[in-house]
Amino acid sequence: MRLPGSLWRNIHGRGVPSRYLANMAANRPCHVTVLGEEYPTDHMTNISPTIVSKLPLKLHTQPSHPLSTLRALIESHFPSYAHLSSLSPLVTPYQNFDLLSFPADHPGRSVTDSYYVNKDLMLRTHTSAHEVEVFGRGETKWLLTADVYRRDEIDGSHYPVFHQTEGARIVSANSAGMKEIEEDNERLAAHLERSSIEIEDVPHLSPMNPCQPAHDPKHTELIAKNLKLSLNSLMLHLFGGRVGATAQNPLKVRWIEATFPWTTPSFEVEVFFRGKWLEILGCGVIYQPTLDNANVSDKLGWAFGLGLERIAMVLYSIPDIRLFWSQDPRFLSQFKQGEITTFKPYSKYPACFKDVSFWLPEGQTLHENDFCDLVRDIAGDVVEDVKLASLIDDFTHPKTNRKSLCYRINYRSMDSRSLSNDEANSLNTQVVSCLRDRFRVVIR
Numbered sequence: 003m004r005l006p007g008s009l010w011r012n013i014h015g016r017g018v019p020s021r022y023l024a025n026m027a028a029n030r031p032c033h034v035t036v037l038g039e040e041y042p043t044d045h046m047t048n049i050s051p052t053i054v055s056k057l058p059l060k061l062h063t064q065p066s067h068p069l070s071t072l073r074a075l076i077e078s079h080f081p082s083y084a085h086l087s088s089l090s091p092l093v094t095p096y097q098n099f100d101l102l103s104f105p106a107d108h109p110g111r112s113v114t115d116s117y118y119v120n121k122d123l124m125l126r127t128h129t130s131a132h133e134v135e136v137f138g139r140g141e142t143k144w145l146l147t148a149d150v151y152r153r154d155e156i157d158g159s160h161y162p163v164f165h166q167t168e169g170a171r172i173v174s175a176n177s178a179g180m181k182e183i184e185e186d187n188e189r190l191a192a193h194l195e196r197s198s199i200e201i202e203d204v205p206h207l208s209p210m211n212p213c214q215p216a217h218d219p220k221h222t223e224l225i226a227k228n229l230k231l232s233l234n235s236l237m238l239h240l241f242g243g244r245v246g247a248t249a250q251n252p253l254k255v256r257w258i259e260a261t262f263p264w265t266t267p268s269f270e271v272e273v274f275f276r277g278k279w280l281e282i283l284g285c286g287v288i289y290q291p292t293l294d295n296a297n298v299s300d301k302l303g304w305a306f307g308l309g310l311e312r313i314a315m316v317l318y319s320i321p322d323i324r325l326f327w328s329q330d331p332r333f334l335s336q337f338k339q340g341e342i343t344t345f346k347p348y349s350k351y352p353a354c355f356k357d358v359s360f361w362l363p364e365g366q367t368l369h370e371n372d373f374c375d376l377v378r379d380i381a382g383d384v385v386e387d388v389k390l391a392s393l394i395d396d397f398t399h400p401k402t403n404r405k406s407l408c409y410r411i412n413y414r415s416m417d418s419r420s421l422s423n424d425e426a427n428s429l430n431t432q433v434v435s436c437l438r439d440r441f442r443v444v445i446r
């Protein structure tokens with residue numbers, strides 16, 4: 003891996019540690035600077051300069067930004083909850099995965115899916131990474147909003163950084179705790195009955211979505227019901243009236259069974275918007291070992307994780323996820339803190355497609371996320387999407403056994419000015435040369 007010197011810095015200590023020699027051999031600098039701190043690199047290091055540059059931005063705390071208004075709107079619906087929004091994105095794989103019972107071979111742990119500073123430190127891939135820590139501090143009802151990072155493809159609804167709000171509630175696992183939940187369920191059900199919302203539900207428990215061995219099924223039913231009522235009422239608060247949800251045309255919400263390693267039963271929620279079901283959150287009854295890890299074994303409860311961009315794209319009619327990162331005054335000046343307004347698109351510049359066709363060295367593969375990160379490091383937000391150009395171009399030569407790939411990159415500026423063909427060519431030339439250096443490919 004070769005990265006620009008501004009971010010990666012070699013530190014020459016006394017003597018030459020073996021890690022230093024290993025990094026030299028891999029053409030990898032010894033240290034990386036993240037949020038002003040230096041960290042040693044190793045074979046897992048894959049955090050890129052583009053990603054590092056996003057870490058200080060915290061869009062969900064920037065006044066007037068749609069993500070900040072949405073965070074405040076969600077918080078206002080849970081006034082008695084603790085509201086957290088300043089936890090560091092750097093977590094250990096132990097926090098992000100192990101404390102939540104992710105199996106050792108879960109694909110989310112791989113360097114193709116997650117960003118690692120080194121083997122012991124990574125960027126959180128979800129806000130659930132903080133569950134054990136926050137429960138361990140004694141919080142019983144809380145919301146936590148934060149930036150999360152995942153290596154992913156590039157298109158209009160996928161960006162390697164997005165924002166989530168985690169919400170959780172735990173109560174004592176005794177009759178007093180269950181009474182508290184039952185009373186809340188009655189209150190929420192009465193409120194929802196009077197509202198225009200059409201809910202497609204699934205049973206709280208099923209053979210594929212079972213109760214935990216440590217739980218009384220009656221308690222699980224009450225907790226799952228409280229989770230569903232709390233979230234249905236949040237959906238109504240967020241979407242009701244705003245996106246044309248009226249008595250004649252009620253808001254449609256659909257519950258689906260899901261699986262998460264640290265909840266069971268588990269669910270996902272989709273909202274019907276402009277003719278499509280949109281997945282906006284995952285949730286469930288917290289797996290008891292997660293609460294044991296937080297030293298609150300005498301409690302039980304629920305947790306959810308909402309995707310803020312997905313919801314904001316619906317509420318504000320924002321068509322492209324890159325726009326959230328725009329510094330263009332034509333974007334930013336459209337929004338005021340606390341107000342949900344319809345985004346007015348400004349002139350869209352023409353797309354500029356460039357193909358990159360190459361042979362991989364024999365036996366070598368190239369993960370699409372590695373290719374996308376390389377392109378983003380060079381072209382930044384000027385790249386709108388990256389697609390495998392055609393299946394024909396993804397083939398293995400019968401004689402040489404070498405694999406050939408062709409990606410089509412769409413360069414298009416979403417900000418300030420049109421991108422000239424010369425500029426797109428120059429970016430594409432840099433992509434090609436970086437691809438040659440980093441992956442030893444042969445350009446076709």
Ligand code: FA5
Nearest residue numbers: 128130164262281282283284285286305306307309312
């Ligand atoms: C999670 O991240 C779980 N941590 C949610 C959870 C929390 C489950 C607590 C149980 C208990 P998932 O990967 O499905 O789950 O992401 C949650 C939401 O984040 C999705 O529903 C979606 O709205 C949003 N999301 C996921 N991936 C992306 C992406 N690449 N771009 C934008 N939003 C995304």
Ligand code: MG
Nearest residue numbers: 270281283284
């Ligand atoms: Mg999901």
